[in-house]
Amino acid sequence: MRTERPEQASTDVPADRSARRAVTVFPILVLVAGALGLLLPGGFAGWGEAVPYLLGVVMFCMGITMTPEDFRGVAKRPWAVALGLVAHYVIMPGLGWAIAHLLDLPPQLAAGVILVGCAPSGTASNVVTYLARGDVALSVSVATVSTLVAPLVTPPLTLLLAGEYLPVDAGSMVTDILKTVLLPVLAGVVVRLLAGRYVQRALPALPWLSALTIAVIVAVVVAGSADAIKSAAGLVFVAVVLHNGLGLALGYGAGRLGRLGEPGSRAMAFEVGMQNSGLAASLATAHFSPLAALPAAVFSVWHNVSGAVTAAWLSRRGR
Numbered sequence: 001m002r003t004e005r006p007e008q009a010s011t012d013v014p015a016d017r018s019a020r021r022a023v024t025v026f027p028i029l030v031l032v033a034g035a036l037g038l039l040l041p042g043g044f045a046g047w048g049e050a051v052p053y054l055l056g057v058v059m060f061c062m063g064i065t066m067t068p069e070d071f072r073g074v075a076k077r078p079w080a081v082a083l084g085l086v087a088h089y090v091i092m093p094g095l096g097w098a099i100a101h102l103l104d105l106p107p108q109l110a111a112g113v114i115l116v117g118c119a120p121s122g123t124a125s126n127v128v129t130y131l132a133r134g135d136v137a138l139s140v141s142v143a144t145v146s147t148l149v150a151p152l153v154t155p156p157l158t159l160l161l162a163g164e165y166l167p168v169d170a171g172s173m174v175t176d177i178l179k180t181v182l183l184p185v186l187a188g189v190v191v192r193l194l195a196g197r198y199v200q201r202a203l204p205a206l207p208w209l210s211a212l213t214i215a216v217i218v219a220v221v222v223a224g225s226a227d228a229i230k231s232a233a234g235l236v237f238v239a240v241v242l243h244n245g246l247g248l249a250l251g252y253g254a255g256r257l258g259r260l261g262e263p264g265s266r267a268m269a270f271e272v273g274m275q276n277s278g279l280a281a282s283l284a285t286a287h288f289s290p291l292a293a294l295p296a297a298v299f300s301v302w303h304n305v306s307g308a309v310t311a312a313w314l315s316r317r318g319r
Contacts, residue, residue: 026124026211027304033215034301037222038230044223048290051282052176054217056184058123058278059147061210063188064199066144073141080260084142087254088272089153092117092247097161099239107165109232112292113239114162115280116299118154120146120181122274123210124304132311134266142271147185150279151177158283166288173287181279214278214300221281221297224290232294240298244306248273266314274303 037044074081096117100110121143129139154177155170162168192199222229229236251272255265281296 026214027301027308029211029215030218030301030304033219034222034297037219037224037297038226041223041226044220047220048224048285051217051220051285052180054213054220055180055278055282057213058210058217059181059184060188061206061213062123062147063185064192065203065206066185066189066192070140070144073137074145077138077141080138080258080264081141081145083254083258083260084138084268084271085145085149087251087268088121088142088146089118089157091250091254091272092119092243092275093157093161095243095246095250099242100165103235103239105235105239106232108289108291109236109239109295111158111162111166111168111288112280112284112295113243114165115158115284115288115292116240116275116277116296117243118157118161119276119280119283119296120150120154121271122276122303122307123214123278124307125270125274127207128274128307128311129267129270131308132266132270132314133263134270134314135260135263136267138260138264139267139271142267146271147181147276150276151182154279154283166292169287173283176283176286177279180282181276217278217281218297218300221285221290221293221300224285225294225297228291228294229297232291233298236294236298237302240295240302241306244273244299244303247275248306248310269310270307274307275299277303 093114094117096114099105100113105113125143126136126139130136151174155168155173158173159168159170248269252265252269254272255261255268258264258268260268277296277299281293281300284293284296
C-alpha cells in the first residue's frame with residue numbers, strides 16, 4: 001500500500017491526514033478480516049485459488065504508483081539502496097531460520113516462517129516510513145528493488161533455508177513470483193506511462209483498493225487455516241512477534257552502522273522488518289500447505305499494527 005510520493009507532500013495537511021488515516025485504518029481492516037476468516041471460515045470456502053490474482057491486483061496498484069523518480073532514486077544512492085537490499089535479504093531470512101530452530105517449530109510452520117523472511121519488502125513500508133519521519137525516498141527505492149529482484153532471490157533463499165523442513169520447488173516458485181509480482185508491477189508502470197493523466201485522478205483510491213484487497217487475502221488465508229490457528233496460535237504469534245520485532249531493531253541498527261543518519265535508519269527499520277506477507281501466504285498455500293501459510297497470515301496483521309505503533313513512537317521522539 002503506497003501513497004503518491006509522500007515526501008513531497010509533507011507540508012500538505014490533507015495529504016498528511018490521508019496518509020495517517022490510511023495507516024490507521026489498514027491494520028483495523030486486516031484485524032477485522034482475520035477475525036472474519038477465523039470465525040466464519042465456511043464463508044471463504046473455495047476462495048483459495050483467487051489469492052494469487054488478488055495479490056496481482058495489489059502489485060499492479062504498487063506498479064501504477066511508481067514514477068521515473070523512484071528508479072532515479074536508486075541511481076542517486078546506490079550504496080544506501082544496496083545496503084538496504086542486503087540487510088533485507090540477510091536479516092529476515094536468517095531470523096526466520098533461527099526462530100524456527102529456537103522454537104522447534106513443526107516443519108510446516110517452520111517453512112512458513114522462513115518463507116515470510118524470504119519475501120520482499122512490505123507494501124505499507126513507505127507510508128509507515130513517512131509517518132515515522134524517515135527517509136521516504138530511500139524506503140521507496142529499497143522496496144522497489146527488493147520487489148523487482150524477488151523472483152531471483154526469494155526461491156533460492158527458501159530452498160536453502162526451508163529445504164531441511166519440506167521439499168521446495170524453486171523453479172515453480174520463480175514462475176509464480178513472476179506471474180503474481182513482477183508482471184503486475186511492470187504492467188502498472190506501463191499503464192502509468194501511457195495513461196498518466198487518467199491514472200493521476202485514480203491515485204487517491206489506490207491505497208484503499210490495495211488495503212481492501214490485502215484484507216480479503218488475509219481473510220481467505222486465515223479461513224483456510226482456522227483449525228490450525230486455534231491449536232497453534234500462541235506459538236505462531238510468538239514466532240511472528242520475535243521475527244518482526246528483531247527485524248525492525250536490526251534494520252535500524254544496520255542503518256546506523258551504515259551511517260545513513262536517523263531518517264535513513266528509520267527507513268531501514270521498516271524496509272527490513274515489514275514483509276510482503278501476502279506473497280508469502282500465496283506461495284505457502286501453493287507450494288506447501290494452508291498450515292504453512294499461517295505465519296504469513298498472522299504476520300500480515302501484526303506487522304501493520306507494530307509498524308503503525310513504532311512509527312508513532314519514532315515520530316514523537318523526533319519532535
